[in-house]
Amino acid sequence: MNSASPCVGCPNRLAGFCGALFGAYPGNENPAAWQRVFPVRAGGQIATRNQPSGDVLVLCTGWAFRYLQFADGRRQILQFLLPGDVLSPTSISAETYFASAKALTEVMVSGFSRDEIRARSTALPALRSAIANCHFAEARELAELAAVMGQCSAEERIAFLLLHLIRRIAVHNVIRENRYPFPLRQQHIADAVGLTPVHVSRVFGLLRGRGILSVAEGVLNVADMGELEQLGPLK
Amino acid sequence: MNSASPCVGCPNRLAGFCGALFGAYPGNENPAAWQRVFPVRAGGQIATRNQPSGDVLVLCTGWAFRYLQFADGRRQILQFLLPGDVLSPTSISAETYFASAKALTEVMVSGFSRDEIRARSTALPALRSAIANCHFAEARELAELAAVMGQCSAEERIAFLLLHLIRRIAVHNVIRENRYPFPLRQQHIADAVGLTPVHVSRVFGLLRGRGILSVAEGVLNVADMGELEQLGPLK
DNA sequence: CGGCAGTTTGATGTTACTCAATTTAAGTGG
DNA sequence: CCACTTAAATTGAGTAACATCAAACTGCCG
Numbered sequence: 001m002n003s004a005s006p007c008v009g010c011p012n013r014l015a016g017f018c019g020a021l022f023g024a025y026p027g028n029e030n031p032a033a034w035q036r037v038f039p040v041r042a043g044g045q046i047a048t049r050n051q052p053s054g055d056v057l058v059l060c061t062g063w064a065f066r067y068l069q070f071a072d073g074r075r076q077i078l079q080f081l082l083p084g085d086v087l088s089p090t091s092i093s094a095e096t097y098f099a100s101a102k103a104l105t106e107v108m109v110s111g112f113s114r115d116e117i118r119a120r121s122t123a124l125p126a127l128r129s130a131i132a133n134c135h136f137a138e139a140r141e142l143a144e145l146a147a148v149m150g151q152c153s154a155e156e157r158i159a160f161l162l163l164h165l166i167r168r169i170a171v172h173n174v175i176r177e178n179r180y181p182f183p184l185r186q187q188h189i190a191d192a193v194g195l196t197p198v199h200v201s202r203v204f205g206l207l208r209g210r211g212i213l214s215v216a217e218g219v220l221n222v223a224d225m226g227e228l229e230q231l232g233p234l235k
Numbered sequence: 236m237n238s239a240s241p242c243v244g245c246p247n248r249l250a251g252f253c254g255a256l257f258g259a260y261p262g263n264e265n266p267a268a269w270q271r272v273f274p275v276r277a278g279g280q281i282a283t284r285n286q287p288s289g290d291v292l293v294l295c296t297g298w299a300f301r302y303l304q305f306a307d308g309r310r311q312i313l314q315f316l317l318p319g320d321v322l323s324p325t326s327i328s329a330e331t332y333f334a335s336a337k338a339l340t341e342v343m344v345s346g347f348s349r350d351e352i353r354a355r356s357t358a359l360p361a362l363r364s365a366i367a368n369c370h371f372a373e374a375r376e377l378a379e380l381a382a383v384m385g386q387c388s389a390e391e392r393i394a395f396l397l398l399h400l401i402r403r404i405a406v407h408n409v410i411r412e413n414r415y416p417f418p419l420r421q422q423h424i425a426d427a428v429g430l431t432p433v434h435v436s437r438v439f440g441l442l443r444g445r446g447i448l449s450v451a452e453g454v455l456n457v458a459d460m461g462e463l464e465q466l467g468p469l470k
Numbered sequence: 471c472g473g474c475a476g477t478t479t480g481a482t483g484t485t486a487c488t489c490a491a492t493t494t495a496a497g498t499g500g
Numbered sequence: 501c502c503a504c505t506t507a508a509a510t511t512g513a514g515t516a517a518c519a520t521c522a523a524a525c526t527g528c529c530g
Contacts, residue, residue, distance in 0.1 A: 068378060068469075070386060070468055076381060076382035089374070090367075090371045093367035093370070098371070098374065098378060129328075132329065135328070136325045139324070139370075139373050139374055143333060143334055144303065146313060146384060147305075149381060149384045150384045150427075150429025151305060151309040191385075192385075194385030194386060233306075235306065
């Protein structure tokens, strides 16, 4: 009963935060009472900075990203979200999001009642631990992003982003011949590492010319992983 | 008894995390049993990345900073720490620090037993809430730093940092005539916003020439706060 | 076939970096 | 209190990295 009730909308998603959430606790038989699932089309808004919400959102399928937007239109992508990711770990205790989130592909999102999560976290040590892990990962990743953007060249930044994504994608997908599903446009990469799309294109051109990697039809093809890892900072 | 026992070493520090930590709970009469206080001289190491520690550190007096260091010597300062700041909010639940920390001035640091904090947090809602606030602030500040460094010019970055520090300094000090205690060297500013010290000096020269601000003898003198706020992004 | 979004390429401009010298400030010991 | 030493800040000249602007190219879909 406690493990037979999957997270609605995330049929294969019983690890990490969602896995811990469905520990032994009354209410698992009827998750619909405290979980709502909804789709968002590609490019659609999932959450908005400073908008209060009673729900904690988790990405079930597809890709999304979190970002901060400036008054003049510039935006910084803070994180790409993959299935199983909590949209904003701090939203578990805080009522508002400090960043906005958009769907990159078509996605399914689960919204869990914050009150229910809080109630469960007092009873489930594994959930508390999962939440702590989320906080830790969020802070570490944001710190590394800040460090790479403050200190690194365009090539290093892009290598860092790709290596980071590759590791995360590999958790969710069976990877053959170093081919990774990769729905990002160069504009997204530019917004994530603080470059212009034009310069991103140039760097990709160089990497392709050196036989390190190429992107085509939504697939990132890493021809020389060793070389790519050489380029990335923060080993 | 519950409020008469101040955080050892932080005589006036009963707000925020430390304040919540000393809520009604047995053991307040003898904080020395689970709190150790120690000084660190200016420039000294307080914590090191990936080194496990049973203590959660809190800055009592002086200035410090957190940073990430690259293999080749480059470093990114992530945050400047003021009295009352938890060195690393994630260290409350995790055993290791993901960033290192150094003293900027001579400082006093308190180390609280993590186990004691955990025990208290189950009994003290105010402490749980204070911890959540720390997590939230850490993530938001790191995200804003990443965004500013990805998207903003040198002038905007420096204005952002100064405005951020000004707000924080004002919480701890009585400010007269817009004069703020300011122990940073230009090298620190450079490492914090991803510029070279030479360029920081040039930007400061321009700001000084425009009559916006000046720094002398450890004091930041803001002559035109309105203009400075115009320069800063992320209002 | 035409239109559109995304990518690539070229030419040029700007910002910030590098290197090096100079000035200023801050200590230190006589 | 003053020479001496050292760290920090400033200034100048030259350069590299990335941005900007604009045009051409590609693949895709109606």
